[in-house]
Amino acid sequence: MRVKLFAVAAQRVGRDEILVDVASPADVAALKQAVCRQFPQLEPLASQLLVAVDTQYADDAEVVSPQSEVALIPPVSGG
Template sequence: MNVEVKLFAVAKQLSGTESISVELPADATVEELREAISEQHAELRDITARAMIAINAEYVNNKASVPADSEIALIPPVSGG
């Protein structure tokens, strides 16, 4: 399946775009999503290793699955406040 991943801050800067397309096997886990982002978008390899992943606006761990048609975002360490 193909998913869109929203990018913010330095990730958006490094990719030069607000979202990327990532090809994933069906029933992929978040860990596999991280690997796919790093392989398919090499400029994001380092920040992906340090970022959180959010699915449908909620932080998820590496074992979670990536449902089709979900809203996925790469969340670099936050600096609000």
């Protein structure tokens, strides 16, 4: 599944899009676990990441299809 990364998440991985191996269909919680397993540098951010599925924020129970557009969004800070 293709997953877009933003801000510090993209910086930690070194690119703005990753391919994640995850069973299909999967829920957001399973997807986040797979991301952290395959990209351990994102593990410290895991509890703070927001997930957007098809441009809408999604909770951990939402099912994600392989055709969905998925983005991991770290907390926004600044001032």
